[in-house]
Amino acid sequence: MNNPTLKQIASQLGISITTVSKSLKGYSDVSEKTKKAVIDLANQLNYTPNSFAVNLRTKESKTIGLIIPTLVHDFFSSVIDGILEEAEKRDYMVIILQSNEKVELEKKQIDLLLNKRVDGILMSLSNETGDFEHLKTIISHNTPLVLFDKIAKLVNCSKVTINDRKAAYDAVCYLIKKGYKKIAHFRGSYLPQNSIDRFLGYKKALEDNNIIYDPSLVFVCENNMDFEDGYENAIKVVNEHPEIDAIFAVTDLVAIGIIKYLNDVGIPIPKQIAVFGFSNWFMSSVISPKLSTIDQPGFEIGRKSASILFDEINLKKNNLPVVFQSIELGTTIIERQST
Numbered sequence: 001m002n003n004p005t006l007k008q009i010a011s012q013l014g015i016s017i018t019t020v021s022k023s024l025k026g027y028s029d030v031s032e033k034t035k036k037a038v039i040d041l042a043n044q045l046n047y048t049p050n051s052f053a054v055n056l057r058t059k060e061s062k063t064i065g066l067i068i069p070t071l072v073h074d075f076f077s078s079v080i081d082g083i084l085e086e087a088e089k090r091d092y093m094v095i096i097l098q099s100n101e102k103v104e105l106e107k108k109q110i111d112l113l114l115n116k117r118v119d120g121i122l123m124s125l126s127n128e129t130g131d132f133e134h135l136k137t138i139i140s141h142n143t144p145l146v147l148f149d150k151i152a153k154l155v156n157c158s159k160v161t162i163n164d165r166k167a168a169y170d171a172v173c174y175l176i177k178k179g180y181k182k183i184a185h186f187r188g189s190y191l192p193q194n195s196i197d198r199f200l201g202y203k204k205a206l207e208d209n210n211i212i213y214d215p216s217l218v219f220v221c222e223n224n225m226d227f228e229d230g231y232e233n234a235i236k237v238v239n240e241h242p243e244i245d246a247i248f249a250v251t252d253l254v255a256i257g258i259i260k261y262l263n264d265v266g267i268p269i270p271k272q273i274a275v276f277g278f279s280n281w282f283m284s285s286v287i288s289p290k291l292s293t294i295d296q297p298g299f300e301i302g303r304k305s306a307s308i309l310f311d312e313i314n315l316k317k318n319n320l321p322v323v324f325q326s327i328e329l330g331t332t333i334i335e336r337q338s339t
Contacts, residue, residue: 004045013037024049060317063093064309065113065121069101069150070224073253074281075298076124079148082302083122090310092119101224103128110134120144120309125152127189127224144312144322148305150192158312158325160305164194167294167331168201171276172248174333176209180246180274182217184237186230186258188250189222198250198278217241221254230257238267245273246339252277252284255291259338263288274339289337297329304329 006024010017015034022030023038041047066083068076080096087094095113099106106126113121114137121138123145132152138145139157148160175183185202188195199218206213219237221229230249234257237244249255255277262269269275269289277284277293284291304327315322 004042004047009038009041009045009047012041061117061119062091063095063116063118064306064313065109065116065118066094066096067099067106067109067113067121067123068096069099069124069126071098073251073279074283075149075279075296078298079124079302079305082299082304083306084302086303086306086310092310099126101127103130107134110138114138114141114143118143119313120146122146122148122305122309124149125192126150127192127195127222130191142316144309144316146305146309146312148301150194153193156324158308158327160301160308160327160329161194162296162301162329162331164197165201165204167278167296168198168248169205170201170331170333171278171294172202172205173209174335175246175248175274175276175339176205176211178274178339181211182241182244183211183246183248184217184219184241184244186219186221186233186247186249186254189220189224195250202248217244221250226251226253227257227260230254231261232257234258234261238262238265238273246270246276247273248276250278252279252281252291252293255293255338256283256287259287259289259291270337270339276339280334284334285336292336292339293334295332295334297331300329 006017006020010020019030019034020038023035024042064087070076084094095118097109099109103126106129121143132155135145135152135155145157146160147155147157151159151161172183185199187199203213219233221233223229230253247258249258255275258275259269262273267273275291277291280293280295284293308325312322
């Protein structure tokens with residue numbers, strides 16, 4: 001049976017919907033006998049209140065929306081864990097949606113969440129997101145928004161990130177200190193801010209160490225299939241630039257694709273080519289050779305983003321001004337066998 005409504009309970013007992021509602025909420029102006037009859041029937045019918053109906057009275061849905069580009073990333077599953085931990089502390093539900101790196105789907109999902117009257121939205125943008133009108137719709141609805149990881153610098157809201165440029169710079173300087181000179185970069189798509197920043201960090205590290213930047217050593221991974229992109233581009237780089245001695249990859253999954261190809265053709269890692277990833281996935285510590293990478297604190301990014309969102313929801317509820325925050329969390333180099 002579908003969830004029974006207040007109307008069905010009212011008609012079965014021959015009383016008004018208002019009386020049913022008041023009985024369930026324990027109002028004192030309803031007799032104990034009526035209250036008992038309503039509660040007994042509600043239990044018998046397994047009645048549960050509709051939270052989206054409740055929110056019209058309290059102006060709260062106790063629900064937030066989360067839009068992420070993909071669920072397969074170990075990084076995003078850590079982020080979700082951090083968000084869920086914060087939400088649980090505050091008795092909030094989280095609606096989790098995956099944009100699949102598609103901007104059109106991202107727009108539909110925002111509409112869906114606004115229609116559901118969520119109290120706030122957390123988002124990491126898709127690789128296709130180049131204009132931000134749909135994000136401004138959230139703001140015009142006066143719904144708190146916090147962006148994390150893949151953000152839009154031009155959108156006026158709170159943001160939680162790492163310093164992608166510095167992390168990439170540190171990774172490439174580490175490779176150079178190890179004696180690697182011909183370092184290729186497998187970068188992400190052209191739009192996402194974190195992909196741009198990781199590329200700029202790579203380029204700056206070369207320049208600061210007097211290595212001439214060679215654009216032909218930069219390969220774009222933009223099919224949203226990181227492992228396959230890593231594998232296919234590894235074939236290209238080995239054929240076109242047999243002289244390269246290291247590859248810095250935009251994500252661990254791209255790096256794992258590279259390692260798979262190099263292992264398949266018997267190119268020794270790191271003796272002939274070193275490989276460096278980004279994110280510190282679980283997989284990076286179990287493949288062979290184990291992958292050197294940047295540790296990106298996914299759980300903490302999720303926890304902090306949710307914590308800021310809940311603070312902004314509370315400020316809004318109490319008609320207090322919100323000051324947007326830009327939080328930058330630290331990263332560390334994890335050195336393993338691939339370098």
